[in-house]
Amino acid sequence: MGELKRIIGDKIRNVRNARGMTLQQLSETTGLQTSYLGDVERGKRNTSLDSLEKIMNALDIRPGDLFDFRQVDINSSEFEISSILEVHYQFLKAKKTEDVKMIHRITKDIFNSIEGSRQEKG
Numbered sequence: 001m002g003e004l005k006r007i008i009g010d011k012i013r014n015v016r017n018a019r020g021m022t023l024q025q026l027s028e029t030t031g032l033q034t035s036y037l038g039d040v041e042r043g044k045r046n047t048s049l050d051s052l053e054k055i056m057n058a059l060d061i062r063p064g065d066l067f068d069f070r071q072v073d074i075n076s077s078e079f080e081i082s083s084i085l086e087v088h089y090q091f092l093k094a095k096k097t098e099d100v101k102m103i104h105r106i107t108k109d110i111f112n113s114i115e116g117s118r119q120e121k122g
Contacts, residue, residue: 011066
């Protein structure tokens with residue numbers, strides 16, 4: 001299953017639930033089948049831009065909100081490394097180059113320290 005489909009589906013489900021809307025209500029508002037919407041939320045279905053626009057309009061969200069992954073719960077057991085990396089990428093791409101380089105150096109130092117501790121114990 002594509003990670004982006006799953007992340008977008010999770011985001012749609014979270015927004016829908018936060019709005020107190022059921023799948024049936026979203027279906028009635030968008031004109032899309034509940035089974036289709038459920039598949040989209042589970043990341044099992046590709047969705048057209050037209051359908052995505054209907055969903056965003058029904059949930060009153062902008063494309064930027066839907067594709068902003070900074071608020072995704074990376075501690076969820078459903079997240080794979082590629083999903084977590086996508087969240088980090090989305091967060092870092094708006095930062096200054098020098099800040100991203102600094103974060104990279106710090107991250108590298110942290111991992112070197114962790115690996116050094118493991119070797120000492122091992």
